[in-house]
Each structure stands twice: as C-alpha cells, then as structure tokens.
Amino acid sequence: MKRQATGLLALAAAVFAGASAFEAQYPWLGYVRATAEASLVGGLADWFAVTALFRHPLGLPIPHTAIVATRKERIGRILGTFVQNHFLSRDVIAANLRAVRPAERAARWLADPEHSRGIAHQIAGGLAKTLEALPDEDVRELVHEVVSARLRATRVAPALGKTLALVLADDRHQALLNEAVRLAAEAVRDNRDVIRDKVRAESPWWVPGVVDDQIFQRIIGTVESLLKDIGADPYHPLRAAFDTALRDFVDRLQHAPDVIAKAEALKEEWLADPSLADLSTRLWEATRRAIVAYATRADGGRAPGPLERGLSEFGAALLTNEALLAEIDDVVIDLAATAVERYRHEIGDLIAQTVAGWDPEATSRRFELAVGRDLQFVRINGTLVGGLVGLAIYTVSRLLR
Numbered sequence: 001m002k003r004q005a006t007g008l009l010a011l012a013a014a015v016f017a018g019a020s021a022f023e024a025q026y027p028w029l030g031y032v033r034a035t036a037e038a039s040l041v042g043g044l045a046d047w048f049a050v051t052a053l054f055r056h057p058l059g060l061p062i063p064h065t066a067i068v069a070t071r072k073e074r075i076g077r078i079l080g081t082f083v084q085n086h087f088l089s090r091d092v093i094a095a096n097l098r099a100v101r102p103a104e105r106a107a108r109w110l111a112d113p114e115h116s117r118g119i120a121h122q123i124a125g126g127l128a129k130t131l132e133a134l135p136d137e138d139v140r141e142l143v144h145e146v147v148s149a150r151l152r153a154t155r156v157a158p159a160l161g162k163t164l165a166l167v168l169a170d171d172r173h174q175a176l177l178n179e180a181v182r183l184a185a186e187a188v189r190d191n192r193d194v195i196r197d198k199v200r201a202e203s204p205w206w207v208p209g210v211v212d213d214q215i216f217q218r219i220i221g222t223v224e225s226l227l228k229d230i231g232a233d234p235y236h237p238l239r240a241a242f243d244t245a246l247r248d249f250v251d252r253l254q255h256a257p258d259v260i261a262k263a264e265a266l267k268e269e270w271l272a273d274p275s276l277a278d279l280s281t282r283l284w285e286a287t288r289r290a291i292v293a294y295a296t297r298a299d300g301g302r303a304p305g306p307l308e309r310g311l312s313e314f315g316a317a318l319l320t321n322e323a324l325l326a327e328i329d330d331v332v333i334d335l336a337a338t339a340v341e342r343y344r345h346e347i348g349d350l351i352a353q354t355v356a357g358w359d360p361e362a363t364s365r366r367f368e369l370a371v372g373r374d375l376q377f378v379r380i381n382g383t384l385v386g387g388l389v390g391l392a393i394y395t396v397s398r399l400l401r
Helices: 002-022 029-054 072-086 090-100 102-111 113-133 136-153 156-190 192-202 209-232 237-255 257-272 275-296 306-319 322-356 360-399
Strands: none
Touching: 002 029, 002 360, 029 360, 072 322, 090 102, 090 322, 102 113, 102 306, 102 322, 113 275, 113 306, 136 257, 136 275, 156 192, 156 209, 156 237, 156 257, 192 209, 209 237, 237 257, 306 322
16 A cells, blocks of 8 residues: 555656646646646645654654654553543443343353253363362261261251151142052052961961951951052041141151150261261262263263253253343343453553553554555545645636636
C-alpha cells in the first residue's frame, strides 16, 4: 500500500512536470498542470501526516512528529482506560454474557455423550492418579478413623427409627408385610415334607401315624389359611397388630432412653471389634480398585459408565429446566461481572504498562502494521481529492477572468 500511494504521488509529480513544460505551447495543459499540482500538494501533505504518526519525516526531528513512539506511555494509558471503561464495565459484561446464555451452552455441551465421556474420563483419571500416589497404610488408617468417628457421632437407634418412620409413611410397611406373607406361604408350600417329618419326629412313639398325618394336615391348613386371610384382607387383625407393634418399636427407637442406650452399647461393642478395621480396609481397596478400573478401561465400543451417563443425563435434564438455567446464568453473570469490575483497573493498568514497556520503534511498527494499510488509503485519497479540488479551483479562476 505504501508503494501504491507513493507511486500515485510520483505519477502526479511526473504529470505536473510534463504539463508545466508544455503548458505554454498547449494552454489546455493548464488544467492538467493544476490538477497534478494540487494532487502533489495533497499527497505530500497526507504523506507527512501519516508518516508523522509513526516516525520523523525524512528523519528530521520536527516537533509533534513520531507521535506513537514519543507518546506511547500516554497511548497506553488511553488504551487501557478505553478498554477498562467500554469493554470491562459491569453492564457490558452482563449484557454479553446474558446474550451468550452460558448455562444453556454448558448444559448442551455436557449432554453430548462424547463430551460427558471425556469429562468422566478426566475425573476418574485424576482420582485414580491421586489415589495411587497416596501412601496405602496411612490412607487405610485414615479411612478407619473417619468411618469410626462418623459412626460414633451417629446415634444408631434414632437414625434407624427415622428410616423406619419413612417406611411407615403412606402405609408402605403393609407392602412389606404382603411380601413377607407371600414368602412365608411359598416356604410352607415348598417344605411340606420337612414339616411332615418334623411332626412325626416330635410326636410320641405310641401315637399312630394316621394321627400324625391328621395333625400335619391341620397345622398346614391352619397356617396356609391364616396367611391367605392376611394377604387378602387389608383390615385383618394381625395387620393391625403388626402396624401397632411396628409403630411402637419406631417410637421406642427414637425416644426410649433404654433402647437408645442399648443400641449405643451394641454400636460401641461393634466398633471395638477388630473386624471394623478389616471392613475399612476392604472398603478402601474396593473403592480404589473400582476407580482405577473405571479410569483405565478401554474407550472403544464400550457402553457409557454410570459417571458418564450421570453427567450426560444431568446436562439433558438441565436443558429442560428454564428456571434453573436462568438462575445459573444470573449466578455466573454476577460472579463474572463482580470479578471483572473488581479487577478491571488492574487490567487497564496492565495494558498501559505493557504498551509503556514496548520499544519505541517496535511500538510504531506494531501500530503501523495494525492501521497502516488504511492510512495509506488516506494518502491515496488525499492525492486524488487534492487533484479534483485543484482542478475545480483552476477552472473557476479561468471562468472568472
């Protein structure tokens, strides 16, 4: 672009010289000479202006030239302040982030099975490396201490009572009773021979076998009838008795001091058993093996693991919840805007200090490479517009004579 602008200026100079030489012989060349003269003046003026931005024209230390090199500290401060005020303000950051919809984009990215697989692999790989680097004996001791401390801090009886209270909600324990009745009926049906043999073994030797069979039939019939009645009748007295007994047991677990004390004593006895340390060791080993196996298994053609499915399903579920996406966006935007607003002055200072630290010649070179092409168009336009203005002035002056 410099060569083009300079070439156009040289062409104007050549035309000016030629037209001036032959103007006396050919008066009409006055128009050409005036156009070329004005083009030469306009081109030279714009060349001086453009060059003065980056260096001293012709190497002469003319005041207010080489502006970029001599004023780079000020330019850096202006640039830093401009970026700080117009790019890093809270309103600008919030508006741009809200337009991006970060929560939706992140959820859509995470819902992709390939992306969730990569995230799961990275998480599992990091955990596996961390676990393999930990001293085995120390970790076993730590797991044992953590498990023991957690169990000691938890009162067993009230916790069990609360769990059973959840089962009692909406009479769900009756479903458990139905399953127990069904299993008992199956056990009786499948073990008739065992029961018959037991009746005969417990019967006195002098009781005839026919009587033993009658007793067996009576026992089997009574038990099966009772189980059938319990299963078919939702208001059976034994169901009410079971309900009362279970509710009383749950209440005692949560509020009876003697039951709570017995449960705590049993817990302490179990914690003192050496088998707890062995349980902690097995828990640690199983956890470590599972994580390492998950992290090192081959990717090709395998079905997604639970962690991958969980991440992908979480992303898909998040996409369907517009309210939650909006809340996450609000949190992200607030955090980002607050962080930028807090440190935007430092960012502005960094820009100013960076520009100030540049070499003057390198600074001029960077700015010239960034905007110099457009500035050469200024030179070209100055040459062309100057010529047109010169032609217009010369024409008007000739008409007014």
